[in-house]
Amino acid sequence: MAVYTDISEGDLKHFLQQYDVGELTSYKGIAEGVENSNFLLHTTRDPLILTLYEKRVEKNDLPFFLGLMQHLSARGLSCPLPLPRRDGELLGELSGRPAALISFLEGMWLRKPEARHCREVGKALAQMHLAGEGFSIERPNALSLDGWRTLWAKAADRADEVEGGLQEEISSELDFLGRHWPNDLPAGVIHADLFQDNVFFLGDGLSGLIDFYFACNDLLAYDVSICLNAWCFEKDGAYNVTKGKALLEGYQSVRPLSDEELAALPVLARGSALRFFLTRLYDWLTTPAGALVVKKDPLEYLRKLRFHRQVGSVAEYGVAA
Template sequence: MAVYTQVSAEVLAAFLTRYDVGELVSAKGIAEGVENSNFLVETTRDRFILTLYEKRVAAADLPFFMALLDHLDAKGLPVPPAIKDRDGIEIQELEGRPACLIRFMPGVSLSHPTPAQALAAGSAMGEMHRAVADFAPTRENSMGVDTWRPLLDRCGRSLDQIAPGLYDDLAAALDHVEARWPRDTLDRVAIHADLFPDNVLMLGDTVTSLIDFYFACTDIRVYDLAVMHGAWAFDGAGRNYDAAVGEALIRGYERHFPLSAEERGLFATLASGACIRFALSRAWDWLNTPPDALVMRKDPLAYMRRLGHYHPALAMRVA
């Protein structure tokens, strides 16, 4: 989450009249993250999240995201669907951006998940994957394996401004992963593709919501677990691996989908690909985030360090 586009109280109050949600009491920008402009909105009736979709989220993709959230909500999963206005419309326009008013969900995101919390979160991902078995819409992964090489090329040697030799290290890692990537053999479903700890809300050891589905797409099911594993099982800097958390995630997931021998054999490759994906997207943001944006840039080197855990031969030169 972030704030790129400001919304005045007067404009927001007028926007809320489209809905049956009461009158505006307060609104506060949410600074975490890098993707969209988000506000916590309180009305005389309830609290909501207002999201304005910025350049990385294409307006044409929003119907897929909203349909997926509606589908999961109908299945009883803890997700935050968009609120429909009085005309039944979910996707609006505000300050020249596509916008949605979204149900507020209770709970807090985690900075240091415990094994018990990881077990619950892994199970929630497995439950989500089971719930999408009959979800028909599809969307290509806009940050999938075929996009990593072009993004590396766009970043170019500017990567070496972040760390000396980063371009060459990423290029070598990508060569390795692309040659081993499973193209056709593993199960593909609608996945979250970004289920970091801050995208899971919890109360104690109970998952209260899965949020921020704006990278959701159709891709390898176990790749979703690999993304989650890399996000949950390391400290923020990517230096220390917590085996208890990593193993608990997989155990929780296997309550719904026991991993096959092929999936286990390819897990390190999928997780290495996830490391490359997030190192590259973070590097791009690091190099291109507007200096006046209310946003926290994330360290791309933290994912280069994780890469060495999954494939020691690909250990990078970053400290």
């Protein structure tokens, strides 16, 4: 459950006086999510989301995240919009944490997405990539090769507790990626965490994207590979080529991938599988027992990584080579 910081009604009402958002009628903590504390607020006007940024989010990055949501929204992408205080600031403080109010996005995330939903996700990702053009703040990806090495250095000693042989396997994977990582592909603002719980649907239609707190500047095709990992595998670990094809077609209907981007997909997908494996492994090994947060299974991403390692041609992802 992601409510790490509690708030009192008195403090909340005081905080809301800085905004022009009507009177508070009720509020409750939102159990989903693992990074920040989120609350749903009802007021005499529109419902709102209150986010308290927790320790893994760098305060210096908040102008990037909040500014990006404004930028994308202004360019027609459906995503939450941060609300300014009466003094124009987007960021305040509540219960000792940086805090922001953002608009409530209608919709639900899908527990069992189908290929047609993957197509919509592909389209929305490409729309986000185009809408991100011209955003003036830059944020390097803290979770690329260097960040992976740092995480691995903290977890490697204990990795074999999770599965025998992991130490060797992951060390050589990092070496491989260090030698083969592309750096001359089109880059821009990427979401970097566009998992199912960050895409809302209303009926069959995609209603918007949320959770831009890993967004950064990186290769656009790397973001595509994150979505292939997050959306196109079945619970039993099998890659679903119909979903992959739909996601890639949806993406390419808005922003065609170059031959170089397509050819790089297997390596990029190895990297993105490793990224989520490593953050999950680190959390698995360091989250205290009894913490009110659901730990995610690192081995799910190890299996995905192994799949990408044996991919011979990009056609196996569902796209014509």
